[in-house]
Amino acid sequence: MEGKKTNYQNRLFIITIIFFLLGFLHISFAIAGLACFIAPFILVAVYKDKVWCRYYCPRAGFLSIVLSKIGLKRKLPSWLTGDRIKRIVLGYFGVNLFFITMSTIMVSIGKIEPIEMIRFMIVFPLPFKMPQILDLSVLAAILHLGYRVYSVMFSSTVIGLVLGFIYSPRTWCIICPIQTLTTQKQANKSF
Template sequence: MPKQKRWHRHLWIISILYFSLGLFNILFAWLGLICIVTPIISAIMKNDKSFCYNYCPRSKVLDLLGHRLKLSRHKAPPAFLSHPWFRKGFMFLFFGTAFTIYCTTLIRIGGRPTQEILISLWQFHLPWTVRHINAVPPPLALFALSSYSAMIVSMILSIVTMLLYRPRSWCAYCPMGTLTQSICADNVKEQMKKAQKE
């Protein structure tokens, strides 16, 4: 691998930082928007999925665990995972569920303090407390919590898929990958098949 591209392999650090910072202050979850907006902009400007293949922190975590640490079985994933209907259905379900939970929570919070809401929703008992949250409007804090929860669920799904099949089998049905593919031209299909075989 050329020297100028070796730094790509270390982008998994971004995922570790994201989840770690989110545990100390849920507002850091807003940083996850970078990994949502960047691939969309890249797909629009370049008409390809170069972000997904080269710069996605999630894919680098899967490469690290599956290839370098050899935790993957390297088995072909089920064909339905890459079927267009499943991928699009999963994308709408993933984003739709997160949005529904967010809106439902907003309706039910009433006038409760933001910190109290986050503590009641967050199921993990941490040895530190959430600070300086009440200064933030509840919708912003709850959006951060919804985003963080969605990122945790998707990370768990991607790791389980990696353990059972190929390291980057998650890419076959990743909601962001499906979204960017719908933006790009048909040449993305060939790139996706190549990535799934890695």
């Protein structure tokens, strides 16, 4: 990636907004959000660098733009910069991923019904049902997976907004599981 220093996050932020809006059209579109879990690792493998986090991540762009002019700008507390919180968040998302995978398999083989609701942090259902503007007929497993991916993206974006409002716009990046998994011996200074 030598010589390619353009940061596209300020343009790609719109993908975050489109992602959440598409969920209102039909939740199955949310499966596209899996690209944000996979792309960072492919780019790290190819370029040996956190290209996604530096130049492309739509969420980073979204947080930077939305929170650029607002926020409390508090000093980062030590618990947010230590390894412990990163391990906790990574563990939480690992459990979440396991739950998503297993429950989607169970739905696909007809053992359980799809969970057709958005849940914040896995356990807290939103007090309203997502409007579905398009009346598409999709497999139950696709429906379930769409809701689950949307829930993960929604939860982490809300947490990112809260942290970003209190501290600095991209505070979420410090504890983001992608950051933790793609950082080896580098310090958290790549965003």
